[in-house]
Amino acid sequence: MDLRISSTPLPFASALAARRTATPQGGTQEAGFSGALKGALNAVSKAQNQADELQKQVQLDNPKVSLEETMVAIQKAQVSFQATLQVRNRLVQAYTDIMNMQV
16 A cells, blocks of 8 residues: 655644744754654644534534534544554554564
């Protein structure tokens, strides 16, 4: 199964932007793969929380929140989560392949 990712994937584009602007408490930027992964996971979590909040507001009949906006937010959160899940699956597969290599 070959998965193609568009030029601007949601969780990772957000992670790169977050990595460029945010600095940890120590004052130095966390660089590398772990920083990008943490940023991507935070972006996915934020998208899911936003979708949940919009869904609650629609259920409470808030006139400021539209159903269309809520459905788009839910779909974005779902796509972000699925992309993150595929990255995790690829990482686990790569780890398994490396562990099975003969030295």
